[in-house]
Amino acid sequence: MPKSMTGYSKIQTIVDDYKITCEIKSLNSKGLNIDVSLPYFLNSKELDIFSKVKEYINRGKVSVRIWLRFIKPIQISVDHTLVRTYYDLLSEIRENLSIPVPVELSHLLSFRDIFQFELSNEEIESAWNAVIKVLDDALIKLIEERKIEGQKITADLVKMVKEMEELVEKISEKADDVPKYVAEKIRNNMKEILPDDVEINRELFENAVAIIADRADIREELTRLKSHLQRVGELLKKDEPVGDMLNFLSQEIQREFNTILSKSRSLEISNFALQGKYVISQFKEQIMNIE
Known part of the structure; x- marks a missing residue:
């Protein structure tokens, strides 16, 4: 029996040392259009995501969203030059606008790009292997929804x-x-x-x-x-x-x-x-x- 093009699935689980959330939405479309959102350190795997989706879906507008959190501690570095730049800019804004509140550490921490993950190729592959398992499960669940x-x-x-x-x-x-x-x-x-x-x-x-x-x-x-x-x-x-x-x-x-x-x-x-x-x-x- 034919499947619908509309469907939704979401899986949140722990695989090895990672907490992974995968959300997939599919809507009507004349062809197959895939949109992917990944953690930046997995951007190189975007084409692999496309290939995986094509194994399950032939037609529809498909949105894939993946979030990954590390359970174990990982190496993170701080871009101190960027932190200083943000601090100087905030200080300048405060002075120009006569804002009495001083620049605090909490203000600087809101800029997430000051932190850099230091992941080896092995760690990236390990995270990807965990993600692909969850993606498979989410796609299977999506197909079941489309069948119903x-x-x-x-x-x-x-x-x-x-x-x-x-x-x-x-x-x-x-x-x-x-x-x-x-x-x-x-x-x-x-x-x-x-x-x-x-x-x-x-x-x-x-x-x-x-x-x-x-x-x-x-x-x-x-x-x-x-x-x-x-x-x-x-x-x-x-x-x-x-x-x-x-x-x-x-x-x-x-x-x-x-x-x-x-x-x-x-x-x-x-x-x-x-x-x-x-x-x-x-x-x-x-x-x-x-x-």
Whole structure:
């Protein structure tokens, strides 16, 4: 069963010497767009995050946020030159504005860039190995959420397909009566226009009926509609990305209903075609959520 493109997962856990939080959000999108936020010392792993997400997700706007805290003490250095720069600037601001409060250590500590992590390559790889485990779990959880939402959407889509199939069947039943309906309508019009003593040429009359009936023939459109709806039903049973194909088929289905409506000589067929257009418009809105 197809998955939804919308979902959310968040995992916060301790792995080895790290407390890791991973939050993933996914929304609708025409393609796959990935946005990643990492601790700065893991920025070099951004492409690896992209690759990992692509293993699970084919379509959607995906936001990945990862936070990491060290449980064990680590080496941190202080950029004293930067601290002095901040202190001088704050002092200058205080003097220019005649602020009576002196510059204190707490003010300087608010500038986080004065602290530098001193991590070796081994420590960075260790942290990354811990992060990738949590990311995997968060992606698995996200996929489960997308599956649950996908099941709800698919159930609605299946109902819409059944409703359209019933409408097509009703149109098919009425389509067989089109020649008879056209003949009756032409005959009534001729009676209204022509005097009673005028004799109608039967051959010309039958030719006129045949031409108009041929123009109103919707059997090809009905055949294509049945084929498209059958294909949609098959796609809705697949456990793989089918959103693009469903979108294409929905446009074709809408085109066939439009053609039937333009050809229709019957009020009943027109009403059924209008209902079909309404249902397919709802269908198209819903499949915007399908991966």
